[in-house]
Amino acid sequence: MSIFTYHLAKTSYLKALKVLLFPPQPIHTPGLIHMECMTFMRLGSRVISPSRFLNRKIIIFAQWESESAIDSYLEKDSFGKVLSKGWHTRLSYLRQWGKLDEFMIPEESKELDDPNSPVVAVTLARMKLFQVPRFIHWGRPVEKLVRDHPGNTLALASIRLPRTVSTFSVWKSQKEMTDMVFGHSAGADPKRHLKAMKERDRKDFHYQFTTLRFKPIAEYGEWDGRKHIIPNLTKTK
Template sequence: MTVHSFHLADVPAHVGARALLRNPAATGVAGLDHLECLSLMRLGAPTLSLDRLQLRRLAVFAQWRDEAALERFLDRDALGTVLAHGWHVRLEFLRRWSTLAALPGLPVRAGPWEQDEPVVAVTVARMRLGEVPRFLRWGKPVERLVRDHPGTTLALAAVRPPRTISTFSVWRSVQEMEEMVHGRSAVPAAARHVDAMAERERRDFHHEFATYRFRPLSEHGAWQGRRGIVPRP
């Protein structure tokens, strides 16, 4: 069964830089369909700051043909053994909005879910470089909305220059995530996400953009001293 994973790890700067430049999927990792290596950012950080591109903090999003392939990668691959010392969550695909050329086979919807169960959201976008200033103007308020939302237990963004950007968030429940998406959360300026999506519809920021919803299957390791990031259902 196809499984996805999202990884976070502190790495030496040269390891982070090499991961951004070299796509492990292109080197024939057995059982790997696709992998995105990105450098972590801090949501809501100033545009011109070291927090905006953290080469020593690596984020990886991947699709595997089965869980055994992921286990082999973590045990035997040079990058995988580094990631094994960090934190990761294994994911069951549930839903997508739009699609990426790199992940063409996922159905629009793969199964049901309960409104009160934990959920993980991942977005991946390929930017139109000329739209980056406009994207930052509309996107940074949404970053702060998700970062500070009481329904998230972890929210972050990551980038691979020059044009790939991703967000990752763990939510206590599907309901709280959907309330944020539709501007119904009981938080200040709750419509920030709705407003940004309307602006994207008016003139797209991206060449490609996809949002994925997942059910967390299992959590491994620790991130910045934290364990139990994924809420128990």
């Protein structure tokens, strides 16, 4: 069964640019199924902002054949060694909405044994360039809703120009995440996410889009001085 990873790491501008232009490929990386290489964006930041574009903070979302393939890559590959100095979580697939061609997503969905267990959500989209202004108009309020929600312990976004955008969020429980999605949260305008999804259904912003839900199974390293970002995990290093 395949396993997914999500990595946060800092490197030089040159190395960040190199991995964006020439991301690792499965043919040269044993055990890799697909890897998305992006740079960090702060949720809800201004549209024209350095935090939305190229910087030294690299974000990697990848699918692997096994944990041993992950360990080998982090220990032996030159870019893998950069990632090993940052933070990452290992993820077991639960379910998907939408579709993205490059990943090999299992056909069978799963459910958490305990709805109060932590859950990780990843969205990944290929933008229609002429729809970017609409996407920003509807997306920024949702970014702020997720960013400020008390139910998550980490929420961020990432980008790879010109078309790829993504979000990542760690939730204390599946219930808190689904309450946010369906507009049942406390606070101002809790239906921002629901409204944006209805607008996307009316006229899509993307030519491909997926939302993936995962059970976190391990956490390694630290990010901006933080450890144990995912609550109640027994496997942390």
